[in-house]
Amino acid sequence: MSDDGDAALMEASLMAVADAGIDIRHLLFERFLAAYPERRPAFLNLDAASRRMTDETLQILFGLAAGEGWVWPLVAELVVTHRNYGALPADEYDAFVDLTIDELGRAxxxxxxxxxAAAWRRQGEALKAMIRRALAEWRSAMPGGAAAAPA
Ligand code: HEM
Incomplete structure (x- = not known):
């Protein structure tokens, strides 16, 4: 469901950060990897991944507020491709979403x-719930992380 009020507020924040010329990914990844240092080796190209993860998270949050239909398929795909980077629990995704919003607010x-803040946090909660749903659906569709054998 779209929330035009949230989308307008969120767009204003994105414009403010763009005007300030601040790239939030640096502090975001510094804080994320300080919280989860064991994930550091999974980032083979931190510069490229930090750009893509930050941009995509912001786009998804804004897309959720705008009621965009591409959000769910993108999140479902993201969760399954991220299995290549290790068993990532929902709490780690939660932390990444929360830290992204923290750093956007700071900038x-x-x-x-x-x-x-309320608009971003509301959509952040919606994204965290969607990630949990995607994790649960993949777990039941592909127990153990492997494609189910044909019947
Ligand atoms: C809202 C949450 C997230 C979004 C939108 C996101 C998005 C992305 C995107 C777009 C990429 C680029 C390549 C690809 O599509 O696979 C990527 C790579 C990656 N992500 Fe995420 N990600 C999220 C959360 C996380 C979390 C919680 C971790 C935990 C460690 C993580 C670890 C990685 C790693 C290790 C890579 C590959 C890095 C490399 O090859 O250098 N991501 N992510």
Whole structure:
């Protein structure tokens, strides 16, 4: 379901961060990898992955607010391709989503009001719930991480 109010607030935050010229991925990945240092070796190309993970997370959050139909298939695919990087529990995805919003808020500066924060956090909760659903659906479709044998 789209939320035009959230989408407008979120767009304003993205514009504020773009105007400030701040690339949030640096502090975001510094904090994420400080929290999960054992994941560091999975990033073969941290520069490329940090750009893509940050951009994609922001796009998905904005897409959720805008009620975009591509969000669910993208999240479902993302969760299954990420199995290549290890067994990632939902809590780690939660942390990445929360840290992305934290760093966006920090970069937005005075443009980050209570209303802007609430819009991002609301869509963040929706994304975390969607990731949990995708993890559960893949677990039941592919127990043990492998494709089910044909009947
Ligand atoms: C909202 C959550 C996330 C999004 C949208 C996201 C998105 C992406 C994207 C677009 C890529 C580029 C390649 C690909 O499509 O596989 C990627 C790579 C990667 N992601 Fe994520 N990701 C998320 C969460 C996580 C989490 C929680 C981890 C935990 C460690 C993680 C680990 C990785 C790794 C290891 C790579 C490959 C890096 C490399 O080859 O250098 N991602 N991610």
């Amino acid at each position: 937005a500066g005075t443009a980050w009001t209570v209303a802007h």
